[in-house]
Amino acid sequence: MSRIGTRWLDDPTVPADELARQVQPWCETPSTGGTAIDATGTVYLSDVERRRVLAVAPDRSVRTVVADPRLAWVDTMWLDADAQLWMPAAQLHLTAGLNGGRSAVDYPIRIYRMPVEAGPPPVDHS
Structure with missing residues (x-):
């Protein structure tokens, strides 16, 4: 980063x-599918190879927020006003374009969420 x-x-x-x-x-940082940033300046990023989400604090310390086999290529994360981190498991690596011409996506695409320490910054993209 x-x-x-x-x-x-x-x-x-x-x-x-x-x-x-x-x-x-x-x-x-590892290869990432997406990021989100909270009001404290912590950046959440997906680690697509290890199926986990990391938090990078403003002091550059890194911690694992969650690791789970279901987090298949988390992309386009966002934070809501209730300090919930939303994590779409997009499975991009299983689409035909990235999987040798054959789709192996396990539908439906799932979106996971979990509480984190802070919501989005006051001036967000919304």
């Missing part, structure tokens, strides 16, 4: 090579 100051992204006059130099490594 990397970071960059938004001032660099907000300025269309910054050349691409300068923009690239402003990107800084922030935390080692």
